[in-house]
Amino acid sequence: MTLLTSQDSMSRRYVAPDSARVVVQALENETGRSNLDFIGLEVQDWITRGLQETGLVRVFAGPRGDSATQTPRWASKLEIGTMLGGRYYLRGDSIVMQLWVTAPEDGEVVASIGPVTTSLADPTLGIDVLRRRAMAVLATHVDPALSQWARSASQPPSFEAYREFSEGKSAFNRDDFEGAVAHYVRASALDSEYVYPLLMAAVLKKDVLGASASADSLVRSVRRHGRRLAPFDDALASMLEAQLAGDYDGSYDAAQRLRLYVAPGSDWELEAAAAAVALNRTKEALEIVRGVDLERASATDHWDVFVPVANAYHLAGQNETLLAVLRQTAKRWPRAALVVVAKMEALAALSRPDEARAEWQVLLGRREGEPASLAMWAAWQGARELRAHGSPVAARALAQEALDSFPVLPDSSKFGDPARWKMQALREAGHDREALTLAESLSVRQPGDVALTAIVGAISARMGDWARARRVDTTLSRSSASIDARSLKIVRARLVAALGDRDRAVGLLRS
Structure with a gap:
């Protein structure tokens, strides 16, 4: 088989749910020196104990010696879903160690870890590095909340980084968005190669916390990262860049690319559905959401998964179906x-x-x-x-x-x-008078908010103050506010409609 020899990497394979049953084999000694057999056994022991400590998997130590050739048959009897093995060899006065994760049913490599080079005199440090990387890679594969993208996103360098990221996911699921961002940033800080958490922090900054400038800064820091991004990370960064720039077509293209790196039916595909809705491609959005498995473990850990689902069904006029989907899959919310x-x-x-x-x-x-x-x-x-x-x-x-x-x-x-x-x-x-008073107060507190300005104009028109409404319309037509052009046209169309100019309102919307 061909082994990857650079950073830890994933092939495009979805790991089945039984992957939580793991067998760890002793590494193959390719040094030509029998007095170094202990290294392969020591790696097996360290990784077995480390995985047991995570509580995420059930771990079995594979047979040793001549019995190791019977591992596939032995694994089949125990319904093992994931096998972890590897090799080590000499390079000068150093030992080079490498692991790979395979599926026992067909022997396909689903992940490669290493190589890790360590001192022949004392390989302990290198063994510990290999142990931490193995724990992190296995954790992301068996965790249902993470396995959907694990094959093509940057991987945590250690179980500590995975645990920090997992804490961020938990914080997000309980709507602690600031806390989630803090965990994500810390997870990435544990190793600069692990950029995925920074992108997730940028998503929250943009979508929930209203901090687009901060989100843009995070994405830029990822782009300044020295190495080439993993495929999933690159697609996600491109989508964020397009969204921050108000580029709906670019966001759609990046979201479609994102779909190439997730398992079919993953809730990540809903990003593509949302992008299709933004371009009024309702049928396409509906086709995507129909293919998403909302019954899958972790798919509905957070209520926001239902935003693109509801938009697609509602805009397609399939409201009875939408009710049925929500009553079946949103029971926890x-x-x-x-x-x-x-x-x-x-x-x-x-x-x-x-x-x-x-x-x-x-x-x-x-x-x-x-x-x-x-x-x-x-x-x-x-x-x-x-x-x-x-x-x-x-x-x-x-x-x-x-x-x-x-x-x-x-x-x-x-x-x-x-x-x-x-x-x-x-x-x-x-209650137009009360609404206008409150809108005016909000406009003072939030100067430059064109949506609020338009609302003031629309309420004024409904109350018969046509002169004020027209002044607001003129102001908006000359606005240079930092809002994307499409959103500005929408708020202007609402005001123009309130002024009774139906044709101009429709023209703004069509443009």
């Missing part, structure tokens, strides 16, 4: 505001406003803190959908119920500005 809104979108489109409102009412359990903020956001989103689908009375009633239920909101939320969501609910409930 009954009170996640985004899942609730996705159900409301479907029900609004199906002209079932009472059921949509009932879905929102599951969020009434807690009346303070983050849940209160998200309930207000969900009410605004739901009311907007009801109004758009021909249920204006139900939309107004929902918004009013939210305002009555949550008269006081927290000053901040990790997901956005609660005051802004309340302002939108006031609009939906028909």
Whole structure:
């Protein structure tokens, strides 16, 4: 077989779930010196103990000596899914050691670790390096949250790095986004070759924390990395660069490339679905989400997986199917505001406003803190959908119920500005004067926010202050704000529609 001789690397193979049963073989002695047999046995012992300590796999030490030739048959009886073996040889006064991970059913190499060069006089340091790398590589393969991309992303240099990254994933799953970023940065700091966590930190900075400049800085630091990026990492970096630049076509192309390096059905494919939705390629997005295995372990560890799923089904008009998918696969997130809104979108489109409102009412359990903020956001989103689908009375009633239920909101939320969501609910409930006052206050606090400026203009138009609305329209037409051109046209179209100029609004949207 051909062995890779540079950095640890992955072939394009998806490791089956039974990979958590691992046999570790003694390394083959290719030094020609029998007095060095102990090195292969010592590596086997160290790696076996190290893997046992992780708690992620069940480990078996393979037969030694002449019995080692029976390892494949022996492994089959124990339903072993992963075999780890290797070799070592002399190079001058040093020992060179290398490991590979294979699938016992066909002997295919799914990972190569090393080579690691160490002192012949005392190989202990090199054996420890090999042990830590083996633990990290095996961990990423058997962890269902990581195995989807492990074959082509940069690999953690040690189990300590893997554990730090895993802590980041856990923090993300409980919506501790700042904590997740901190763990990701620390994981990468353990070795500069491990760039994947920095890219995940950039994703959170951009998508959740509203820190695009910081996200851009992280991606640039990855690009300044000396070595060529692993294929998955390179595609992910390209997608982030395109998104930060407002390049929707570039984001789509990178997301399609990303799909080449993940297992079919991986939730990573949803990035391609989201990119297709952004280009109004609804049928393509729907085809992608249908192929994603939401029943797979870890696929729904976080509620955000349902964003592209809901968008694809809803925009394709397949709302009954969307409801069925959510009720089957989102059971663990009954009170996640985004899942609730996705159900409301479907029900609004199906002209079932009472059921949509009932879905929102599951969020009434807690009346303070983050849940209160998200309930207000969900009410605004739901009311907007009801109004758009021909249920204006139900939309107004929902918004009013939210305002009555949550008269006081927290000053901040990790997901956005609660005051802004309340302002939108006031609009939906028909309280134009209060909404305008709050919008003006927010504009003072957030100067240069063209979306807020447009809202002030739209409310003014609805209240009959046409002169002010037209001044705002003129201001936006000359705006040089740092917002991508498409988003600027959308907020302008909304204002122009409020001014009654339907043709110009449609023209802006078409452009």
